[in-house]
Amino acid sequence: MTFYDELRRYDGFDFASFFASVTDADIARIINKERLSREDFLALLSPRAASHLEAMARRASELTVRHFGKAVLLFTPLYLANHCTNQCVYCGFNTKNALERRKLTLEEVEAEAVEIAKSGLKHILILTGDDRKQTPVSYIAECSKVLKKHFTSIAVEVYALTQDEYAELAAVGVDGMTMFQEVYNEEIYAELHPKGPKRVYRNRLEAPERAAAAGIRQITTGTLLGLNDWRTEAFFTGVHTDYLQHAYPDVEVAISPPRMRPHLGGFPPKVIVSDADMVQYILAFRLFMPRGGVTLSTRENAKLRDNLLGLGVTKMSAGVCTQVGGRASGQEDPGQFEISDERSVAEMAEMLYSRGYQPVFKDWQYL
Amino acid sequence: MSDKLIIGGVTLPSRLFLGSGKYSSNTLIPAIVEASGAGVITVAVRRVDPEAGQENILTHIPKTCILMPNTSGARNAAEAVRIARLARAAGCGDWIKIEVISDNRYLLPDNQETIEATRILAAEGFTVLPYMSPDLMAAKRMAEAGAAAIMPLGAPIGTNRGFRTKELVRIMIEELELPVIVDAGIGRPSEACECMEMGAAAVLVNTAVASASDPVAMGRAFGQAVAAGRAAFLAGPGAVQESAKASSPLTGFLHE
Numbered sequence: 001m002t003f004y005d006e007l008r009r010y011d012g013f014d015f016a017s018f019f020a021s022v023t024d025a026d027i028a029r030i031i032n033k034e035r036l037s038r039e040d041f042l043a044l045l046s047p048r049a050a051s052h053l054e055a056m057a058r059r060a061s062e063l064t065v066r067h068f069g070k071a072v073l074l075f076t077p078l079y080l081a082n083h084c085t086n087q088c089v090y091c092g093f094n095t096k097n098a099l100e101r102r103k104l105t106l107e108e109v110e111a112e113a114v115e116i117a118k119s120g121l122k123h124i125l126i127l128t129g130d131d132r133k134q135t136p137v138s139y140i141a142e143c144s145k146v147l148k149k150h151f152t153s154i155a156v157e158v159y160a161l162t163q164d165e166y167a168e169l170a171a172v173g174v175d176g177m178t179m180f181q182e183v184y185n186e187e188i189y190a191e192l193h194p195k196g197p198k199r200v201y202r203n204r205l206e207a208p209e210r211a212a213a214a215g216i217r218q219i220t221t222g223t224l225l226g227l228n229d230w231r232t233e234a235f236f237t238g239v240h241t242d243y244l245q246h247a248y249p250d251v252e253v254a255i256s257p258p259r260m261r262p263h264l265g266g267f268p269p270k271v272i273v274s275d276a277d278m279v280q281y282i283l284a285f286r287l288f289m290p291r292g293g294v295t296l297s298t299r300e301n302a303k304l305r306d307n308l309l310g311l312g313v314t315k316m317s318a319g320v321c322t323q324v325g326g327r328a329s330g331q332e333d334p335g336q337f338e339i340s341d342e343r344s345v346a347e348m349a350e351m352l353y354s355r356g357y358q359p360v361f362k363d364w365q366y367l
Numbered sequence: 368m369s370d371k372l373i374i375g376g377v378t379l380p381s382r383l384f385l386g387s388g389k390y391s392s393n394t395l396i397p398a399i400v401e402a403s404g405a406g407v408i409t410v411a412v413r414r415v416d417p418e419a420g421q422e423n424i425l426t427h428i429p430k431t432c433i434l435m436p437n438t439s440g441a442r443n444a445a446e447a448v449r450i451a452r453l454a455r456a457a458g459c460g461d462w463i464k465i466e467v468i469s470d471n472r473y474l475l476p477d478n479q480e481t482i483e484a485t486r487i488l489a490a491e492g493f494t495v496l497p498y499m500s501p502d503l504m505a506a507k508r509m510a511e512a513g514a515a516a517i518m519p520l521g522a523p524i525g526t527n528r529g530f531r532t533k534e535l536v537r538i539m540i541e542e543l544e545l546p547v548i549v550d551a552g553i554g555r556p557s558e559a560c561e562c563m564e565m566g567a568a569a570v571l572v573n574t575a576v577a578s579a580s581d582p583v584a585m586g587r588a589f590g591q592a593v594a595a596g597r598a599a600f601l602a603g604p605g606a607v608q609e610s611a612k613a614s615s616p617l618t619g620f621l622h623e
Contacts, residue, residue, distance in 0.1 A: 065578045067525050069389020120419060152416070250442045250469040291471060356391045362416040365440065367449045 044284035084129030086196030119345035153364035166214035226260035226269030254293025286312035375494030386573020403586035489513025522552025556592030563596025
């Protein structure tokens with residue numbers, strides 16, 4: 001039994017009828033519940049719940065302060081390579097895109113690490129494209145060993161690995177992983193991933209639980225908002241974290257709700273997800289999973305990111321660069337996507353303090 | 368007669384213990400410690416960054432307080448032991464609050480692993496304060512393993528739900544020789560006061576202070592509540608009567 005089997009239980013579920021049946025009284029009752037069921041979570045994602053955002057926000061804010069405090073963890077991504085063998089239609093690293101492909105040498109990783117560490121950050125997220133030949137697990141492990149000297153937490157956002165491979169990374173000090181399913185709808189998934197290893201839906205879907213079984217401690221999942229109806233996608237993302245938390249109680253689960261951004265290749269979003277929609281998603285998730293993390297990337301602009309503080313966000317990226325080796329070299333190639341909030345770590349920290357939040361630079365210790 | 372709490376050979380200035388997480392800024396900590404008079408403050412080793420200069424939480428802990436590092440993030444005894452040793456090596460002293468949690472939904476402690484960690488660390492000379500689910504037998508084993516005090520939870524951590532485990536903690540206070548410190552879940556000063564009236568040796572709070580609109584004022588309120596509760600305990604409150612005493616007793620004629 002894996003999450004794939006769990007998802008299949010929703011085959012044929014009539015979301016439209018369910019949403020149509022949700023009443024204002026249901027929403028009011030659910031907001032005040034101690035523990036929400038999956039159906040409650042779905043009700044909070046309904047169009048009806050959209051007129052209750054203020055009440056949901058008050059509850060979400062209270063739960064977030066209670067469980068995470070007035071504190072937000074800061075981290076930054078480091079792109080190790082942009083070699084890829086996939087043709088995900090929405091991504092700048094698509095093999096069809098004319099883009100200079102490169103990967104960092106271990107010396108370059110060290111140089112980037114030194115540059116990032118100057119900001120005081122201790123949590124880093126490393127990324128590669130999906131290319132097992134150019135960036136094998138052994139390469140990711142070697143890079144992690146270099147980074148370990150500068151950071152106390154390393155998370156990976158790479159292609160789907162086997163359990164043994166995740167264990168190999170955990171052994172060299174990787175404690176977190178992020179895996180975007182992109183879209184939980186299997187048919188749309190097939191359509192958007194025409195070529196490459198990422199085509200295998202189930203292999204990707206089950207990657208987070210393989211990582212958990214291998215001893216990875218913090219797991220972030222998510223859907224790329226804009227690829228399908230956001231309400232059902234948000235629901236399945238929440239159900240995925242609920243599944244993981246139940247199966248692996250010692251794992252710290254989180255979601256990230258990225259919206260599509262302009263990128264090389266220019267695939268337009270299928271669905272426009274508004275600010276209010278995204279807020280509804282974050283609030284519903286906070287009420288459903290009071291201790292679940294919510295990561296907000298620099299795909300969103302500074303003003304929106306600042307306003308989302310306190311509604312449930314627990315981690316934010318800062319000083320972001322989506323180019324391979326962009327920090328030490330100052331190169332300006334097209335990255336994986338355009339970033340929208342270009343503030344440095346110091347500027348983000350200052351913004352957090354000014355809004356009554358503590359920027360947390362370190363919340364993990366490698367043993 | 369002096370009424371000082373002594374743990375691990377150290378006489379504490381107060382019976383209020385504080386947490387250090389969740390504040391909007393670490394710079395608030397000295398003012399909260401001062402206002403509350405807290406004697407001990409716990410810090411998660413995972414948050415300590417000796418290289419961080421002013422951002423390092425340890426630079427904000429007043430010298431008037433005993434620093435009690437905790438093993439937040441540990442899932443078993445072995446991890447708790449490694450974190451404790453790391454804390455000692457980093458100059459955080461010999462006190463350690465053992466926190467072993469492998470359930471991230473409710474953050475309930477694992478008593479079995481906590482007993483094991485207590486045994487190892489007490490043997491290494493640490494002053495061990497285990498955080499635990501209130502259970503008399505488990506607490507006795509922690510005492511045998513060398514704990515300096517026992518810290519049962521009042522309600523699940525971070526919930527502000529109040530003193531929900533009252534009956535179990537009451538029995539622990541009656542039966543254990545060691546100080547019993549109610550840790551976690553206490554949301555209001557009145558609840559901290561109630562713990563103290565019952566005979567708890569101390570109370571540890573974090574979320575209740577950190578999530579208040581004015582954490583410094585709330586810290587002060589907790590300090591006062593803990594002192595009042597202790598004073599009431601020492602004063603020996605009169606027994607609670609089930610019903611009012613009739614001024615004309617029904618059996619008065621027997622004494623005529």
